[in-house]
Amino acid sequence: MTLKDIALLNLRRRKAKAAFVLAGLMIGVATMVALMSLAQTLTEEINHKLEKYGANILITPRSDQLQLNYGGLSLGGFSFETTEIKQADLGAIKDIKNAANVAAVGPMVLGKVTVKERAVLLAGVDWDSAQVLKPWWKIAGQRPGPQEIVPGAEAARLLGLGPGDRVSLAGRELTVSGVLAPTGSQDDQLLFASLAAAQELLHKPGLVSMVEVAALCKDCPVEDMVAQISKALPGAKVMAIQSVVKGRMQTLAHFRSFSLGVSLLVALLGGLVVLVTMMGSVKERTGEIGIFRAIGFRQGQVMRVVLTESFMLSLAAGLLGYLLGLLAGELALPLFSEGHGGHIIWDPALAGAAVLLAVAAGVVASLYPAWLASRLDPHEALRAL
Amino acid sequence: MSFLRAENLTKTYGRGEAAASALAGVSFTIAQGEFVAIMGPSGSGKSTLLSVLGALNTPDQGGYFVDDLDIYALSQDQRADFRREYLGFVFQSFNLVPYLSLAENVMLPLAIKKMSRAQRWELAGEALARVGLAGKERRLPSQVSGGEQERAAVARALVNQPPILLADEPTGNLDQATSRQIMDLLIRLGSEGMTIIMVTHSPECAAYAGRLLSMRDGSLAGSDPQAAAALAACAAAAAGSA
Numbered sequence: 338m339t340l341k342d343i344a345l346l347n348l349r350r351r352k353a354k355a356a357f358v359l360a361g362l363m364i365g366v367a368t369m370v371a372l373m374s375l376a377q378t379l380t381e382e383i384n385h386k387l388e389k390y391g392a393n394i395l396i397t398p399r400s401d402q403l404q405l406n407y408g409g410l411s412l413g414g415f416s417f418e419t420t421e422i423k424q425a426d427l428g429a430i431k432d433i434k435n436a437a438n439v440a441a442v443g444p445m446v447l448g449k450v451t452v453k454e455r456a457v458l459l460a461g462v463d464w465d466s467a468q469v470l471k472p473w474w475k476i477a478g479q480r481p482g483p484q485e486i487v488p489g490a491e492a493a494r495l496l497g498l499g500p501g502d503r504v505s506l507a508g509r510e511l512t513v514s515g516v517l518a519p520t521g522s523q524d525d526q527l528l529f530a531s532l533a534a535a536q537e538l539l540h541k542p543g544l545v546s547m548v549e550v551a552a553l554c555k556d557c558p559v560e561d562m563v564a565q566i567s568k569a570l571p572g573a574k575v576m577a578i579q580s581v582v583k584g585r586m587q588t589l590a591h592f593r594s595f596s597l598g599v600s601l602l603v604a605l606l607g608g609l610v611v612l613v614t615m616m617g618s619v620k621e622r623t624g625e626i627g628i629f630r631a632i633g634f635r636q637g638q639v640m641r642v643v644l645t646e647s648f649m650l651s652l653a654a655g656l657l658g659y660l661l662g663l664l665a666g667e668l669a670l671p672l673f674s675e676g677h678g679g680h681i682i683w684d685p686a687l688a689g690a691a692v693l694l695a696v697a698a699g700v701v702a703s704l705y706p707a708w709l710a711s712r713l714d715p716h717e718a719l720r721a722l
Numbered sequence: 723m724s725f726l727r728a729e730n731l732t733k734t735y736g737r738g739e740a741a742a743s744a745l746a747g748v749s750f751t752i753a754q755g756e757f758v759a760i761m762g763p764s765g766s767g768k769s770t771l772l773s774v775l776g777a778l779n780t781p782d783q784g785g786y787f788v789d790d791l792d793i794y795a796l797s798q799d800q801r802a803d804f805r806r807e808y809l810g811f812v813f814q815s816f817n818l819v820p821y822l823s824l825a826e827n828v829m830l831p832l833a834i835k836k837m838s839r840a841q842r843w844e845l846a847g848e849a850l851a852r853v854g855l856a857g858k859e860r861r862l863p864s865q866v867s868g869g870e871q872e873r874a875a876v877a878r879a880l881v882n883q884p885p886i887l888l889a890d891e892p893t894g895n896l897d898q899a900t901s902r903q904i905m906d907l908l909i910r911l912g913s914e915g916m917t918i919i920m921v922t923h924s925p926e927c928a929a930y931a932g933r934l935l936s937m938r939d940g941s942l943a944g945s946d947p948q949a950a951a952a953l954a955a956c957a958a959a960a961a962g963s964a
Contacts, residue, residue: 633806
């Protein structure tokens with residue numbers, strides 16, 4: 338028989354009250370865990386999607402002449418006549434501090450060509466990086482080889498091109514290997530070729546007009562990445578497509594703040610449940626506390642019995658609440674997630690925080706009832722028997 | 723030589739016109755190993771006196787000394803330590819914790835002592851055996867008779883081997899035969915050197931004591947002829963039954 342045994346036996350005896358406190362705290366912890374893990378999982382999911390979404394950094398030559406708009410985004414001004422970016426310089430991007438966060442670097446060379454007496458923009462792209470940068474691109478046919486091109490959907494319609502057609506371009510006979518499915522962007526208006534082929538056709542060997550970079554670092558701001566690339570490429574202008582990243586990150590930040598707020602509110606309510614129940618329990622046990630004091634329990638030892646009870650309950654509530662919260666999060670995930678087959682992420686830090694919060698809420702809420710119990714006048718307490 | 727000394731103990735409940743004097747300057751000494759009964763009508767202050775002697779109820783005035791230790795000069799925690807080391811309590815209504823077994827109830831005073839679980843069980847078992855409850859260690863209070871509950875309460879009071887036993891109406895809820903068993907047990911403890919102070923309404927029980935302190939209106943009335951006569955009658959009855 339120790340103080341811990343007394344606490345445990347009392348909990349076993351007052352099962353209904355113990356279950357009430359346990360349920361109150363457990364629901365609080367479960368709500369917190371469900372919301373926080375949902376926020377965390379959705380963050381990961383959106384981060385992953387952002388990586389898939391494509392470029393979020395654009396690199397263009399420094400120029401203040403012609404303006405070029407691409408995909409509704411201002412790329413800054415550059416002139417086709419000005420010195421463009423040297424493709425060889427792009428290797429410096431691999432050496433920046435956050436190089437590991439760069440998912441793809443997609444150089445693009447642009448230039449005006451004439452096809453069937455119509456002026457059209459030819460874009461030479463690196464098709465491997467294009468898979469990462471523009472995962473929504475679907476080609477009806479094949480990727481273009483060295484002597485092939487792929488027109489955008491609108492360009493194909495206006496120029497009357499389809500897979501297998503041959504077209505004369507800059508004095509060369511090229512084959513249409515496929516047609517880019519409609520994207521709803523300016524890509525529909527372009528002709529695409531491989532980077533090397535376009536550089537040759539446009540007489541821009543080793544040069545690129547712009548570079549798209551897919552870089553995402555959830556632990557570092559995209560501005561840091563922009564600064565690092567700017568430093569690596571001093572002759573280029575580096576810009577973040579901030580609207581994409583910031584907008585989504587802000588939504589997530591709001592959801593996280595909301596989750597945290599709700600969690601704290603629920604934890605507070607759980608604490609109140611503990612406070613009210615423990616106050617009732619202490620009042621109910623006045624005589625018993627009188628016996629403890631009469632046989633020599635110090636005030637601190639009486640407090641320890643009450644606090645040990647709430648610690649045991651809170652610990653159990655924290656552990657069970659965490660598991661319940663994970664289950665609730667898993668069940669709720671399909672309602673919030675656009676993805677399919679996703680799972681709530683198991684986070685040891687969240688598990689630890691949930692248990693700590695439950696124990697802290699339970700023990701702090703029990704401090705006052707425990708203090709009251711310890712201050713009970715033993716003479717008066719025994720008279721209550 | 724006095725082991726326990728009360729000097730001019732005064733205690734008043736309430737204030738103003740509602741004030742009621744429970745102790746009005748009570749002084750006495752008790753030697754080690756003495757068995758003292760405190761008798762008196764309801765409201766005479768005997769239970770208040772017992773709670774003061776139990777270091778549970780601070781007197782308004784006066785001093786209470788055990789082994790020359792001024793009990794009410796001690797802090798709350800020091801008084802708790804004093805109760806644990808010096809006193810064993812036996813209450814009228816047994817006051818066993820209902821969700822603990824008899825052995826666990828007996829072990830309560832040991833719960834705050836540094837010793838192994840096995841040692842606690844051993845001491846509790848010995849105390850229960852001493853009061854004739856061997857084999858009933860794991861029973862809950864609700865599973866034994868009133869007399870057995872009272873004996874378990876005595877075992878709890880003894881387990882720490884305190885020098886003083888304070889008993890408040892220990893036979894108040896028991897039948898005559900069981901009361902006699904409890905009183906025999908107290909006599910045996912007294913003969914082993916334990917100082918026993920017992921509050922009782924029962925002249926039969928008071929007759930077992932070596933000395934009677936008779937109380938009336940918060941004061942000692944040791945020369946009260948009624949009490950003396952009652953004690954004499956009871957002593958004769960007790961001798962007859964023996």
